[in-house]
Amino acid sequence: MAGGRPRAFDVDEALERALELFWRHGYEGTGVADLAKAMGINPPSLYSAFGNKQELFAKVLDRYAEGPAGYIREALAQPTARMVVERLLRGAAEATTRPDCPPGCLTVQGGLASSSGAEAARDELTRRRTAGEAALRLRLEQAGIDGELPDGVGSADLSRYFATVYQGIAVQAAGGASREQLDRVVDVAMRTWPTGSSGN
The missing domain is CATH 1.10.357.10 (Tetracycline Repressor, domain 2)
Structure with a gap:
């Protein structure tokens, strides 16, 4: 197989779901497994696309500020x-x-x-x-x-x-x-x- 597979999820939609979860439960009340489930991806894909939980949270805060x-x-x-x-x-x-x-x-x-x-x-x-x-x-x-x-x-x-x-x-x-x-x-x-x- 030549090249990697394209992402099978919409990044914007995934961030929106993460935003809602963090908003509803706070940073500490939101686990990586909960995030992955809500975003429709597995934890390795989450880390690959967004970094660790803290990095994802920072991206969510940026999205919150703009939205x-x-x-x-x-x-x-x-x-x-x-x-x-x-x-x-x-x-x-x-x-x-x-x-x-x-x-x-x-x-x-x-x-x-x-x-x-x-x-x-x-x-x-x-x-x-x-x-x-x-x-x-x-x-x-x-x-x-x-x-x-x-x-x-x-x-x-x-x-x-x-x-x-x-x-x-x-x-x-x-x-x-x-x-x-x-x-x-x-x-x-x-x-x-x-x-x-x-x-x-």
Whole structure:
């Protein structure tokens, strides 16, 4: 036989199935055998195509960022800081309660409870959450420079506050909160937006 056999599975579809499994059960709660079964391939094919479990998880997180969590990128492109934050929170309320997806957020829940063997995955999730908060902080710092925020408002504290609300939305969704309930949470959070500036 000349040459190797072509892959007998669709890579994109396999990654979607892995994404759902990691999203539903977290990194540590998802075994390689479970992944291989859900993806419709055997473990050797999984390792050959995607690397080890940690490497597969990183690919899944990239896919998650481009797909279900794509609203984050859209939010950061909004023209005012207030619109950025509201789009971020509304997007979280929508994405974490979609009927066609597991409840909650993969990057918030994926590694909350993990043993020493899952430290790399937990660190990767922490890195990504920290990068998201840093991007929000930079946007709010620019808002301060542009006069969108009142003098004396700390962009670091404000970004951490809204990041905490954002992550809380994901936790509430995982516990069964509805889109409508979470939208009301966003309403309350947005009423805390600093007043007294041209950005209101």
